[in-house]
Amino acid sequence: MYGITLILVLAVVGGVIAFIGDRLGTRIGKKKLSIFGLRPRHTAVIVTIFTGICITTVTFGILAAASENVRTALFGMDRLNAMIADTRAALDFTSGELQQAQEAQAKASSDLKKSEEEIARLEGEQSDLRAESDRLSAGNRALMMEKEGLISINGRLSGENETLLADIQALGVRANELRENILNLREGNITYQAGEIIASGIIPAGLSHDEVERGLAGIAQLGTRNISARLGENHTDQDIWIYGPEYDAAVKAIEASSVDMIVRIVAAGNLVRGDEIRASFELYPNRVIYHDGELIIARVYAPEGMGAAAEQSVMSFLREVNAAASAKGILPDPIRGTVGVIEGAEFYTLVQDLAGQSGAVVISAYADGDTDAMGPLRLKFKIESENGGGA
Numbered sequence: 079m080y081g082i083t084l085i086l087v088l089a090v091v092g093g094v095i096a097f098i099g100d101r102l103g104t105r106i107g108k109k110k111l112s113i114f115g116l117r118p119r120h121t122a123v124i125v126t127i128f129t130g131i132c133i134t135t136v137t138f139g140i141l142a143a144a145s146e147n148v149r150t151a152l153f154g155m156d157r158l159n160a161m162i163a164d165t166r167a168a169l170d171f172t173s174g175e176l177q178q179a180q181e182a183q184a185k186a187s188s189d190l191k192k193s194e195e196e197i198a199r200l201e202g203e204q205s206d207l208r209a210e211s212d213r214l215s216a217g218n219r220a221l222m223m224e225k226e227g228l229i230s231i232n233g234r235l236s237g238e239n240e241t242l243l244a245d246i247q248a249l250g251v252r253a254n255e256l257r258e259n260i261l262n263l264r265e266g267n268i269t270y271q272a273g274e275i276i277a278s279g280i281i282p283a284g285l286s287h288d289e290v291e292r293g294l295a296g297i298a299q300l301g302t303r304n305i306s307a308r309l310g311e312n313h314t315d316q317d318i319w320i321y322g323p324e325y326d327a328a329v330k331a332i333e334a335s336s337v338d339m340i341v342r343i344v345a346a347g348n349l350v351r352g353d354e355i356r357a358s359f360e361l362y363p364n365r366v367i368y369h370d371g372e373l374i375i376a377r378v379y380a381p382e383g384m385g386a387a388a389e390q391s392v393m394s395f396l397r398e399v400n401a402a403a404s405a406k407g408i409l410p411d412p413i414r415g416t417v418g419v420i421e422g423a424e425f426y427t428l429v430q431d432l433a434g435q436s437g438a439v440v441i442s443a444y445a446d447g448d449t450d451a452m453g454p455l456r457l458k459f460k461i462e463s464e465n466g467g468g469a
Contacts, residue, residue, distance in 0.1 A: 092133050092136075092137060095129060095132050095133045095136060096129065096133060098129070100129075268348050268349065270305075270308075270345040270348070270349040271345065271348055271413060272345055272346070272347045272348050273344055273345060273412045273413065274344060274345050274412065274413050275342050275343070275344055275411065275412060275413075276301040276304055276305065276318065276343045276344060276345060276355075276357055277297050277298070277300040277301030277304055277342075277343045278297065278340065278341060278342045278343065278452060279293070279296065279297040279300065279340075279341055280338050280339070280340055280341070280364055280450070280452060281293040281294070281297075281332050281338065281339050281341055282338050283335055283336055283337050283338050283339070285332075285333070286333075287329065287333055290329050290332045290333050291329060293332075293341075294325075294328070294329065294332075294341065294359075297341055297343060298317075298318050298320075298343065301318050301343045301357070302317070302318060305318075305355065317355065318343060318355045318357050319354055319355060319356050319357065320343075320356075320357055320358060320359065321358070324358060324359060325359070328341070328359040328361060331361055332361065335363065337363045337364060337365065338363070338364040338365075339361050339362070339363060339364060340361065340362040340363070340364045340409065340450075340451055340452045341359060341360075341361060342359070342360040342361075342362075342409075343357050343358075343359060343360075344357060344358060344360055344412065345357055346358050362409060362451055362452075363451070364450050364451050364452060365407070365450060365451055366448055366449070366450050367403070367406055367407045367408050367449055367450060367451055367455075368403075368406075368408075368445035368448070368449040368455065369445065369448050370445060370446070370447045370448050371444055371445065371458075372444060372445045373442060373443075373444055374399055374402055374403060374443040374444060374445060374455075374457070375395075375398055375399055375402045375442070375443055376440055376441065376442040376443070377395055377398065377440070377441050378438055378439070378440050378464060379391050379395075379432070379438065379439055379440075379441060380438050388429050388430075388432040388433035389429045391432060392425065392428050392429050392432060392441075395441055395443070396420070399418070399443045399457065400415070400416055400417055400418065403417045403418065403453075403455050404417055407451050408449065408451055408452075408453045408455055409451055409452060409453060417453050417454065417455050418453065418454050418455035418456060418457055419454045419455075419456065420457060424459075428459050428461075431461050432461060435461065435463070437463055437464065438463070438464040439461050439462060439463055439464060440461070440462045440463075440464060441459065441460070441461055442459065442460045442461075442462070443457050443458070443459055444457065444458045444459075444460065445457070445458075446458045
């Protein structure tokens with residue numbers, strides 16, 4: 079709207095100036111006026127030219143007054159050109175900087191891509207390292223467990239070593255004791271060998287606690303008398319010593335048993351004359367093993383076993399009787415391993431009867447009376463010819 083107004087103003091002003099110039103030129107021409115001594119026709123031309131100059135001057139003056147851009151174009155062109163040049167130079171510089179920045183950006187993008195690839199590679203390596211670390215951690219844990227196991231084994235071996243050292247020391251003590259016992263045996267000082275029965279007896283089932291203790295005390299007194307008899311003395315001031323917990327356990331076991339119990343007091347070690355009498359209990363349930371007249375074994379002996387070999391045959395037969403009775407339940411003597419007794423006269427009578435046979439015979443052994451597990455087993459013998467004849 080401002081531009082249209084300006085154009086209208088310029089058109090009106092130009093028209094007014096042109097009108098004034100025309101009127102002025104006409105008057106000059108009619109009056110034949112002369113300027114600077116010029117002819118009137120030339121003076122009219124000058125007036126026309128001046129009018130045009132005025133129009134142009136007024137036009138530019140109005141435009142300059144109305145628009146800063148026009149003033150700048152008319153009076154500041156050099157400065158504007160300088161500014162344009164400076165701006166173009168700055169633009170060129172900025173373009174160069176921009177190009178460098180773009181190149182730097184491209185390089186940075188390339189470096190960023192390489193960095194991302196490097197990061198991806200490093201992450202892959204980190205993952206591999208993490209897996210390797212986990213594997214090493216697992217291996218480390220396994221090594222720690224193995225170390226703990228080795229420490230445990232070392233501790234156990236140390237304990238076993240200490241136990242072995244203690245056993246060696248104990249064996250040394252035992253060896254010294256054995257040497258002393260051997261010396262005592264040679265000198266005849268051993269009263270009872272280790273495991274030998276000092277006394278034995280049977281305690282019936284169903285007794286009270288006090289009655290069981292009295293029964294054990296009676297067996298112990300019997301053992302004291304046996305020791306006195308073996309030492310060749312009428313009395314002894316030594317008591318049989320039995321470990322307290324073992325004694326209590328024996329009392330409880332006998333008290334709880336529903337059958338009669340055989341009680342053996344056996345030497346805990348070789349007892350030397352004058353030493354403290356240390357012993358232990360052996361408990362066995364009692365029952366009748368053989369009834370009176372019950373057959374134990376029977377064996378056939380051929381004629382070639384007679385004569386001078388009769389004694390050996392009888393000895394072999396007695397060993398078989400002993401083995402059969404032990405297997406059935408009669409308790410053998412812990413030192414000799416025998417379960418029965420036979421008088422010497424009875425033994426030689428059996429040998430003579432066997433030696434007098436001319437053919438194959440059957441030797442039979444029978445229980446002489448009811449015999450329980452404690453024994454001893456007493457025997458009756460019978461010799462018959464193999465065809466049924468008696469002897």
